[in-house]
Amino acid sequence: MLKLNRLSYNFGSNWALKDISFSLEKGDYLYVTGPSGAGKTTLLRLIFGLLPVTRGKAEVCGFTMNGIHRSALPLLRRQVSFVFQDFKILPHRTVAENVALALQARLMPEQQVRKRVRAVLRGLDMERKADTRCEVLSGGEQQRVAVARAVVTNPQLLLADEPSGNLDPELSLRLMDVFRHFNSFGTTVILATHSRELLSSHKGAKMLQLENGQMAGASAVNAPPDAEATQYAALRRQS
Ligand SMILES: Nc1ncnc2c1ncn2[C@@H]1O[C@H](COP(=O)(O)OP(=O)(O)OP(=O)(O)O)[C@@H](O)[C@H]1O
Ligand SMILES: [Mg+2]
Incomplete structure (x- = not known):
């Protein structure tokens, strides 16, 4: 591999x-x-x-x-997914939007996207921040968004x-x-x-x-x- x-x-x-x-x-x-x-x-x-x-x-x-x-x-x-040292997330977008991007780029149906995004955010204890804009998150929360975005595509x-x-x-x-x-x-x-x-x-x-x-x-x-x-x-x- x-x-x-x-x-x-x-x-x-x-x-x-x-x-x-x-x-x-x-x-x-x-x-x-x-x-x-x-x-x-x-x-x-x-x-x-x-x-x-x-x-x-x-x-x-x-x-x-x-x-x-x-x-x-x-x-x-x-x-191949990459969790960057400096996150590289989009600050003006919400947590859920950031995590959904890669799935939407693959033209996954929106309902399925929402389900996958929620499941990954739940696993990282970030579900309640799903609709928060990333710019107001703490460093550790932003880091978890970066991880969620990388793993959501399997x-x-x-x-x-x-x-x-x-x-x-x-x-x-x-x-x-x-x-x-x-x-x-x-x-x-x-x-x-x-x-x-x-x-x-x-x-x-x-x-x-x-x-x-x-x-x-x-x-x-x-x-x-x-x-x-x-x-x-x-x-x-x-x-
Ligand atoms: N864009 C760049 N231009 C010039 N030198 C660079 C660049 N990126 C890294 N280097 C140099 O390459 C070497 C390795 O850097 P690298 O970032 O891979 O280290 P690292 O092990 O990831 O360090 P850290 O633990 O601080 O993240 C260092 O000497 C660094 O100065
Ligand atoms: Mg480094």
Whole structure:
């Protein structure tokens, strides 16, 4: 479902990512950790086609990301959702309107849209805010809208960038339950986080640790067979 082979990315002379190789199967749950500036967001942006894959290779949900045409990105994004670090929700629209947008874009009948939106908002304890404009919500509430919008389309792959950054510990755990709930129905999840607690609370999840754009550690992550795995083998011995 996802295969990266020596994926690298530079902003000018700064290598934000260097030689990242791993693969994920459907239903996997991967935490990407590492300090600020380690390359977590850059990795997710490459997977979502927000940055071009020019060094190394990436395959995502059957799409080859190298040279992917702009017209194919909407098709990719029918299968891949992204919860952004800065939410990217529409402030003047209501909660329900924000969450409904992606379903309406797929021409889902309005009654079905309303049902799905309510169900997802209920799961995130946001039902009573459904008709509130997003600009007046708290940071944590906005974050939950961003999550609702990403999961409402039932993606094959869910990318989440620090999704619990603005939440108190209890809500943060609840949110993790939501992700795990979707994961248990087969959605593959990649979650970038600084939080060690989140990791330690999820036994059996895969983990990739980034430092200065490089793989500094990994557990239970498969390297693709055709990766030049010298560096990777060294990492595996450490972890
Ligand atoms: N648009 C950009 N232009 C130039 N450099 C960038 C850009 N975006 C990221 N970088 C650089 O790439 C590196 C990786 O950044 P990235 O945002 O991927 O880190 P991160 O692990 O997500 O950090 P954080 O935990 O703070 O979100 C950093 O050195 C950053 O300064
Ligand atoms: Mg980031």
